[in-house]
Amino acid sequence: MCGFIGILRNDNVQAIDLDRWNEALQSIHHRGPDDTGNYRDERVEFGFKRLSIIDLEHGEQPLSYQERYHIIFNGEIYNYVELREQLIEQGVTFQTMSDTEVIVALYAHKGKDCVQDLRGMFAFAIWDIVEETLFAARDTFGIKPFYYYETKDRLIFSSEQKSIKLLTGQHELHQENIQHYLTYQYVPEPRCLSKDIFKLLPGQYLEKKPNQKAIITCFNKKSFLPEEKQFSEFTKETRQVLEDSVAKHMRSDVPVGAFLSSGIDSTTIVALAKQHNPALKTFTVGFETEGYSEIDIAKDTAEKLGVENIHKVITPQEFVTELEKIIWHMDDPVADPAAVPLYFVAKEASKHVKVVLSGEGADELFGGYTIYREPLSLKWINRLPKSIQVLMNKSAKLLPQGIKGKSYILRGTTPMEDRYIGNAFIFSEAEKKMLLKNYQRNQPFTEITKSMYEDAKLYTDSSKMQYIDLNTWLPGDILVKADRMTMAHSLELRVPFLDKDVFNLAKQIPDHMKIANGTTKYVLREAVKGLVPDSVQYRRKLGFPVPIRHWLRNELYDWARDLLKYSPAADQIFNREELLLLLEDHAIEKVDNSRKLWTILSFMIWYSLYEQADTTQSLKLVKEKTLAYKTVYTNAPAYSE
Template sequence: MCGLLTFISANGTAGLFKGPIGEAVEHLHHRGPDETGVELIDEDAVLAHKRLSVIDVASSHQPMWYAEGRYVMTFNGEIYNYKELRAELQRDFGAVFRTDGDGEVILAGYHHWGPSVTSRLRGMFAFVIWDRAERRAFGARDPFGIKPMFYLQTPQGVLFSSEKKALMPFVDPRDIDEANLSHYLTLQYPPEPGTMHRAIKRIGSGYQVVFDPGQPHEQAQPVTSARYYRADFQPRPVDDPRRLYDEILEVVRESVRIHMRSDVPVGAFLSSGIDSTGVVALAREFNPGILTFTMGFDVPGHYNELDVAQESARDLGVTSIGTKIGAREMMEELPRIVWHLDDPVADPALVPLYFVAKKAAEYVTVAIGGEGADEFFGGYTIYREPLSLKGVQALPQSMQSGLRAVSKVIPEGVKGKSFLQRGTTPLEERFKGNATIFEEAEKQLLMRRYNPAVRYTDVTGPVYAECQGLDPTTRMQYVDIYTWLRGDILVKADRMSMAHSLEVRVPFLDPEVFKVAAKIPLDEKVPSKIAGQTKHALRMALASVVPPAIVNRAKMGFPTPTRVWLKDEMFAWADHILSTSGAGEYLDLGYARKLLHEHRAGTADNSRKVWTVLVFCTWFAIFVDKTLDPGIRRADSQLAAKPAVGSVVS
């Protein structure tokens, strides 16, 4: 895995930027500690790269050149079908390769196939190619957004980067996008394509981008983008469920097989659920000695997955390496975790993932995980909600209006109130994605400058519009793929692993796997006759390879005991942050402290709300106020304080 930073000049002055780009790419050192490449390509381009050597370790250096110097590329990711594409390019075009890696396949593919190369790539990727003959930059991001790509357009040119922090020296840190702050408080992450800084954007998953600086002394055109991939669900009835299960098992097995391609050791994350267990069970077919890693907390009860995961490892005949943390480690590491995130993401599951990745990195360079199975196969419990609400939703609109009025007068906490409210609310208004933190009325109390015109529907509305005609559960899956998955799940998978120079691969998030998942009918995802079950077809498909006790186990997903700790061990720490943070410029931290004290008293479970504010305060102190040193690397901390770089391009 790697980190890229590319500058394309709008006025032929790239030479002025080699030094600043070389400094800024050091913010990405954790993404690629093996090699650093910074090259002034010509008067138009500076390409910088940090390499984590995984495939073709001895070669495949970047920036990478092709076609006698016409093209040069920086690339982050892995192309799992590179061997097959390489053979096809050699057969059809006589393509010549100087390396044995996957990166050169992208360059050869672009040379011979043009922009359509992105539709042929099976993997996770973000790359930028500078075409010196056409004076054009072409870039792309993988179909599901596994790998990140940020960009910043300025009068001097465009910068592309694997992480936002490498672009921060070139912007005003106080230019916060308050609309995305509002979305963060609702969703627990700032949604794509924006970030928490107004000037820095993200390239969308499944998008290509082009930047043409034009002729010298002409005004450069803005970055243009085009979508090359969309997740197209087409559920259909099945005559033979067993055949469907076999098809799922084989496509997942094949995806795991090619995801195991590596010239360095590969391990796996193992929790107590069927997704990671299934991946490990299939991975051991290709590597019987695969190491697995899991995480637990020093809190009694359901917060500890170690026992179940290690039992599964014994059943599968693989080695399990566990790690356990407490509240102290969580508090100490939060600044480093938030620094790696770039933007605040208030998912507490970030913390165990950070620590399990740290442990895995002591043994392997690559780990595989189970991300994406829930979104593809219907794994979240909330996906069953349309079944329970079906009776109410089928009533005439006049009756629904009456029931909605009744729900408003029922006191809070009375059984049935929430059911009536949700049952009489259209899907587009009740499902915001997998997490909802603050409601609008609460944000009015919390935000200093609450804007009622900014609503979560600004984010979800366009996504719902793309999946009209599908059943409600499948629409929820689609919304999650384009909000929750790429805004939360994949951000934490990428940043928490790369924090330790560990590459994480996700075999479920594969276009070939999605082709099969896309056609699964509703009753094979959330069967009406099996109470509480989700992703039924996937469970049946994996039943022959995972331990029987795991097949119907409810999802846990590295649960974090913040609810418990904020009442006791973490209370004083949290209260101090809320009492002293400079983020009070944007949030009423007195209101946040009230939520914390209510939580400690046990009158309400405000743990997720308090955690959301704490993460924002920590982010603000690191990236805006710069009053908190996360203690990553001394060189990076000094770089972050350099104001001169920001004056070059702003």
């Protein structure tokens, strides 16, 4: 895994000052501490931080090809060996054994259609000197990030938002996106909390010539196309495609390990990976609080699979001590508590390996979330006349909070488009109106998913939910924390479930084979029967759970209260009294506000790092944090002409 920054300038626009350039490049040093590279001509500036995984001796970047093309690339192409052989048969010669050269050679021969052949995770940019064209692309699932900022003078892009901020000083806060953050617990792509900085969406590419506006095109729009095949055929094909994906994901010139939790996803990956590396190391973390540790289960699973398990217990003190650094690495806040144990398990893994496999994506592809079974339980309500449903909805709203059945009736009598926006739903519009000083009623959360529901209008209700998660929760939460928390420790994370061949099969599986026999991911579970221990096959996973509900009533209560009382965001953005009421209601166990509080607290910490009233002070603070945090990494050489 690596990190890059790049600039394409228009006519008569000066290059970025070298000191500022080096500072921006150094801010992503954690993404690639092994090597630093730069390329600069009269139009472009490319900077690169390399984490050496493939072709350790000759894989330096930026890489030049035929003296015409220059590429910077973050990710891994798992079918690069096969693509390389195909290109050699067509007369192409290569100077390295790297997948980077395969991408640029493929682009030289096929142009923008090259992205259709790539099987892997990627964000890259190619500069064509002859055509004076910049071509950039992001992988189908959004595993790798690509931020960009465009003005009348230049296009600036990077693997992390902090580099762009250091180069531009742009820090105006986007009020509308604060509202969306409060509902989703992350800022839905392509938006960011800072105005004028955006992300390429998964499956998009960007083309830009100097003095022309960038053109963005979708090259892969994911869809579910169920087919009626025999159940046994689906399980057989699922096993085969996963075996192939894990084999491809094991390609590396450095040691590969794997994360191991209590569920079937990570266990499947570990069991398949062990076939290629019997000495595979696995990594697990947990907490001291009862019910919030998967260590014992993971140790048992590892023993049954015959692999080593390395584990660590996280204390509340460590949790708080590292939290500011964790949010610094996130760029924009992602208020998923699971990011914290992921940070610690990555830290532990980085002491032993340079690459880890993980089980992200299985739930979104194979129908793994329990919520996907909800339409089955709501069927009887949906059959009632609309007039009865409206009456039930109004009556349920009058019931006190916490009354059993209220939530169920409200869900059943509310159209899916108005209630389901992905795996997390933190604050409603009414709650945000109370919390925010500048609430904007014309930006409801449904604005984000409206076009997605239009795309999925012919899907079943369960598949609609799956489609929404695939386009919101997966790239906005799951993959952001996976990338940032591993890259914080210069560790490459690979996700074999999020493979285009795996998806091409998973999208064919009908609902009744995904949510069957009272469970989820039924095809997947049956496909790996005999591969994973029986004790894991139908266990409900915890997914590195975090005891914030308990801690915010005990160990972290004072810390949270002080943050809500004294954070500048509490005065400038929120109504402080409402925030403190959330905490007090939670502390006396009137209601579980832990996820709401964590969303607010994460924002508070982020705000103190990145957003101050004075832009100069804000930049100064970011630079100070950059200097403070990068000292834990190896010093890297600066760019010089």
